[in-house]
Amino acid sequence: NSRGGASLLKDSIPITEFSASGPFEGHDLLRRGFTSVKNELLPSHPLELSEKNFQLNQDKTNFDTLRNIQGLHAPLKLQMEFRAVKQVQRLPFLHSSNIALDTLRGNDECISFEDILNDPSQSEVMGEPHMMMEYKLGLL
Secondary structure, three states, X not given: OOOOHHHHHHHOOOHHHHOOOOOOOOOOHHHHOOOOHHHHOOOOOOOHHXXXXXXXXXXXXXXXXXXXXXXXXXXXXXXXXXXXXXXXOOOOOOOOOOHHHHHHHOOOOOOOHXXXXXXXXXXXXXXXXXXXXXXXXXXX
């Protein structure tokens, strides 16, 4: 063959042309990893993100208003109280109502979805207390 090595490389077909493309392309686990449908989902409604962050936005608005009315010390004191109340919890296998946090936020007199149907993230299935405590303390 009179051709040199350079002409062989020039005449070769790139590997990218062999890969499938389009709507029926297979997912390459080695190059791209596992897919997660949850990460690819968009919010189903424009207000969904607003509803998820409602309490955070409400606290921010209250802190801004409190700072404008009473000064910098008032929201700082309230934030410290929030942190102190969040640290006090029941044992991991018992449901905590967080009544002190609700009282600080002013939600103690309001009836909401969680009061009637409970928080969906909390299940009513009680695990084994000793196992749950050992897991929380890092003994397992």
